[in-house]
Amino acid sequence: MNRHLIRWAMRLYPSAWRDRYGEEFKATLDDMPAISAATVWDIFKEALLMRTPRAATMKLILIFGLAGLLIAFGVSSRIADQYLSESLLQASSLDRPTLDQSIGQILGRQNLVNLIEKHGLFAPERCCLPLEDLVEMTKKNVRVTLKDSNIAVGFKSTDPLIAQRVTSDLATMLTAAQTPGQITILDNASAPMAFYPNRLNLSLTGLLAGMLIGGAWALVKARKTKLAG
């Protein structure tokens, strides 16, 4: 029974180790008059130890992980918070093509130019970028989601107040795009919520990436040492 267990436990050893020491290890076991449970445990325990990364490897993984965490946190701290405000509207009597048309209308160039001017959007970029680029940037920051007869319209901005005001304007423009009463506002522009960057997620990603790089570095180092040997 114990000899059967030992054969199984030996499979847990790294294959390179088995190639090098397997035969003489078996010879040592054959020399032993009896195999006790303590011997089986000893063989199993050593297999586990051989599979556990050594202290130097753990140290490298930890150092790289910590560096990754700090870098990711540093970078995420330099990214300005993005806020999103949303308004919920209802368009029960409108079909989808008409709704799409209304949405296309409020995202039209002139409407977006009006929003840029009214709210002073992208003030730092206005000096250096053509108006068409600003219009595109504004369009990208508008979020429209359709679900059944409900429309959620929102705006993303680094300024929470602007996010809320532009959302409010977009909702009003959408109701005005159709005959009064066809689109109604269910919820006014919500209090802006910071949604990006998720610093915890970014920091944890940095930690994980660092640990992976550390592990890879340790592997390369171990291989180089083996080749040199």
Place this chain on the structure above:
Amino acid sequence: MNDPNLLILTSLADGDKHGYAMMEDIQVFSGVSLGPGTLYGAITRLEERGWIRPTKSTDRRQPYTLTAAGKRHLSEQLESLNRFVAQGRLRLEQT
């Protein structure tokens, strides 16, 4: 004293031995019963460090011998143990 590395180096100090011979020898001179897993884990490390090396053998049993670096290391370790023992005795006598 139950450091497998030191026990193996000491066992090989008076001549080459294979795995089971080392286990028996260690049991006799130190009273420590090394399991085969622990023994071969330590043999792996000692060989990696260049303190022991396998000798030529036609048998499945592989004998090992102490290298010059292994002898030096064992000597240093025993010196350190001697100082430790002497210090311990001295302090015991003072009390």
